[in-house]
Amino acid sequence: MRFPRLLLCVAVWALCGSAKPTERKERVVREAPLSAREHDDAQSFDYDHDAFLGADEAKSFDQLTPEESKERLGKIVGKIDEDGDGFVTVEELKAWIKFAQKRWIYEDVERQWKGHDLNEDGLVSWEEYKNATYGYILDDPDPDDGFNYKQMMVRDERRFKMADKDGDLAATKEEFTAFLHPEEYDYMKDIVVQETMEDIDKNGDGFIDLEEYIGDMYSQDGDADEPEWVKTEREQFVEFRDKNRDGKMDKEETKDWILPSDYDHAEAEARHLVYESDQDKDGKLTREEIVDKSDLFVGSQATDFGEALVRHDEF
Numbered sequence: 001m002r003f004p005r006l007l008l009c010v011a012v013w014a015l016c017g018s019a020k021p022t023e024r025k026e027r028v029v030r031e032a033p034l035s036a037r038e039h040d041d042a043q044s045f046d047y048d049h050d051a052f053l054g055a056d057e058a059k060s061f062d063q064l065t066p067e068e069s070k071e072r073l074g075k076i077v078g079k080i081d082e083d084g085d086g087f088v089t090v091e092e093l094k095a096w097i098k099f100a101q102k103r104w105i106y107e108d109v110e111r112q113w114k115g116h117d118l119n120e121d122g123l124v125s126w127e128e129y130k131n132a133t134y135g136y137i138l139d140d141p142d143p144d145d146g147f148n149y150k151q152m153m154v155r156d157e158r159r160f161k162m163a164d165k166d167g168d169l170a171a172t173k174e175e176f177t178a179f180l181h182p183e184e185y186d187y188m189k190d191i192v193v194q195e196t197m198e199d200i201d202k203n204g205d206g207f208i209d210l211e212e213y214i215g216d217m218y219s220q221d222g223d224a225d226e227p228e229w230v231k232t233e234r235e236q237f238v239e240f241r242d243k244n245r246d247g248k249m250d251k252e253e254t255k256d257w258i259l260p261s262d263y264d265h266a267e268a269e270a271r272h273l274v275y276e277s278d279q280d281k282d283g284k285l286t287r288e289e290i291v292d293k294s295d296l297f298v299g300s301q302a303t304d305f306g307e308a309l310v311r312h313d314e315f
Contacts, residue, residue, distance in 0.1 A: 027196060027216070027258050034101060034265050041276075045296050051269045052297050054100040070294050077287045087284040093270040101266065105184065109177045116176075123170040126160050155195065162191045183259075193255045207248035210237050273297065 035050030064072070080088050080096045099106075116124045116132045130153065137149045163179035164171055165187075171179060182188035200208050200216045214237075218230050241249055241257050249257065277285055277293040290297060 028260065032101065034097070034269055041296075048269070048273065048296055049298060051097055051266075052100065052273070054103055057100070057103075066294070069298050070291050073294050073298050074287055074291055077290050081287075087286060088274075088290065089284045090267070090270045090274050093273060093285075094266050097266040097269055102184065105177065105181050109173065109180060112180060113173065113176065123172060124176050125170045126157060126164075127169075129160065129171075130157070155198075159188075159191050159195070162188060189255065189259055193251055193258065196258055197251065197254055207250055208254060209248040210234065210242075213237050213241070213249070 035047045035055060037044075037047045037050060039047040041048070076096075077088060080092050082092055082095070113124065116129050118128045118132065133156070134149060134153050159182065160171065160179050161167070161169070163175045163182070163185075165175060178185040178188050182192050197206070197208060200212050202212055202215070203209075214230060214233060217233060218226070220226070237249075238245075241253060243253055243256070244250075273296065274283070274285055276296055277289050279289050279292070
């Protein structure tokens with residue numbers, strides 16, 4: 001029997017199930033740092049380059065001369081200025097930084113898109129997705145691997161409908177991105193919480209109790225003693241996760257756990273770049289102000305942004 005490429009509920013946190021029994025699973029969705037480098041402009045602008053371009057793109061910028069770098073930077077500015085008013089605001093710069101940091105997501109969506117937009121009409125319908133992902137599997141009522149694919153399909157359909165803002169059961173590329181990567185979209189956060197609770201809530205009472213919480217992270221597997229991190233997690237559940245101290249986590253408590261309100265690194269960096277480059281102090285940047293501070297944004301490094309700019313246009 002031939003199986004299609006199955007996304008297994010297409011959620012990044014589904015990978016939690018592959019952890020070894022004594023290793024800790026990670027359910028919490030956190031923003032990755034903008035750069036592994038220290039943010040110290042007195043020493044270098046490397047952090048800013050990584051934040052503005054993405055670390056992989058920043059590495060290749062030293063292949064171009066400063067003149068070529070400024071020319072490329074000028075083209076990038078045109079893409080950042082989404083409303084075309086000639087100014088780059090903090091919000092526009094923040095959106096660009098998030099795009100640069102999440103480029104891998106858009107690349108993943110591009111790969112998935114080609115395999116699911118079967119009639120090439122620029123949309124992925126639920127029927128197209130279902131047929132491409134589950135078609136062969138559903139023909140077999142008793143698959144060898146034991147997965148309940150029909151249940152998975154129902155779950156995917158629910159998520160697809162949530163991502164499909166206009167309710168026409170045909171996803172645009174943006175809606176398809178929200179379906180594949182719901183943790184990246186505010187309007188999809190409820191489905192992230194719901195799916196997480198369904199995974200962990202083994203007794204089906206609509207809550208996550210302490211043993212379910214620990215059981216999702218750790219399997220004792222015959223060990224007499226729990227690792228220290230498990231003991232710490234028990235304490236975390238009692239002291240911080242279960243805010244109302246009723247012995248279980250409800251939807252809001254689960255949301256606070258897996259989707260914490262972290263510091264917004266992209267906004268902080270956007271404000272920093274505007275502050276450092278805004279010569280007339282009007283709170284926004286012109287192309288000239290950005291290019292004049294090219295060393296802050298890209299230094300004497302540049303790269304071929306052709307494909308990245310095309311992808312940015314598509315999204």
